[in-house]
Amino acid sequence: MQRQGTTPPLFRRGPPAEVRLAVLVVLSLALLLVDARMRVLEPVRQLVAIALYPFQRAVMAPRDLAQQIDEWVNAANLIRSENEALQRQRIELAQVTTHAAQLAAENAQLRRLLGVADQAPQPATVVEVLYEPADAFQQRLVFNKGRKAGLAAGMPVIDEGGVVGQIVRVTPMTAEAALVTDERVSIPVQVLRNGLRLIAFGANTPGTIEVRYLAANADIREGDTIVTSGVGGLFPAGLPVARITAVERDTSSGFARALAEPLAHPERYRHFLVLQADVAQAELDKQEADLGGPQ
């Protein structure tokens, strides 16, 4: 009974603070280096993430509830404005649809004639943003579905504007996506106007994509729309990615660089679509290409 309230002796006779400091600082530095260079720490991160998940959900619950109440209270207004937008869209799309149907039929016929295999339609999953991690070094979103819903690293994320980003890490219940503006994302794209194939990189500032490694005389100008080219197998062809805002031509190096503004708006919406691309197949294709590449 008398021991109640006293601290356990472990804390009184532990190693001095300097020793603990040295050990922990070395440990954190080692973690930083290993995590930045290798993927060995993924299991540790997964374990901690799974342990964190219930707390994250519990903390976010009041916010989600407030949002739901807000949506419920404003339901009439929301539906009216949405209805107007949809009506307008319907009229605009009606013409395009008939035209597209005609083109699709024609395309299918031509493909059959040429013997080109049809692209299988990809299944998709709707995900909702769980939270936006606070990190000055990267642009990420965390979604509320993970491996259990069939998501895997590498799958593209889209919204109605176009490509939002790519899943980079999954836990059983959550998935982490890097936005197209994150510097670790690169997407094979082409210019819609002339079919010029390029690679788009995240410039790591909100709202900027960079198109690098252009020949200085490449036919690309301000206002061009770039769409996914389908090269690489992960991103299906034809998804809008960005609109070119500036082209910098450097005659001394012989290369040009274009800056673009993404067409998707991840900051405005909470729901996105993850295309369940065949990640394993794309990886296999890449390996084959790598093996066959150098001759």
Place this chain on the structure above:
Amino acid sequence: MDRSNPPARPRLGPPANVHPERLAHPAHGAFVWGSLLGVWLLSLLPWRQWPASPDVLALVIAFWCAHEPRRVGLVTAFVFGLLLDVHDAGLLGGHALAYTLVAYGSVALHRRLQRFELWSQAMHMLPVFLLSQFVSQIMLAWLAGRWPGWDWALGALLTVAIWPMVGWVLLLPQRHPDDVESSAG
């Protein structure tokens, strides 16, 4: 009229902002860990997206390192840092490094800090918060290959600015021994 003026302040002795008799009551363990857990849960909310937001979790860890160095120490700081690293989807060890350094600064200064009132404590902690964040940001910037700007420094300043307020709240139960008694029972 009362003419008996109080005697002039002696020039020697502790300065006006030092109160050696204060805080004789130790904090209740449940309160210490409860406040840490609460602030950690608060840190999972999206308000930290502003790059210069004050780091309340680091503040509370540092505060308990200074006032209850036997309960809260470097290992606690490291573990909470690691949890935050996973939540923020950043490199493992970034927050852990900063928090460990803050905790060490706080533990190293704890005898001195306990003698001062809260604003003076905040002034003592300013270099600790700035330096620890700086070391962590230098490491992250080196690994990422670019400098993230100085928002984190503003964050450290804001953290120090709210130290007196947070400290006042955390010291409340110790100011009223009756409350501690009733919560202990």
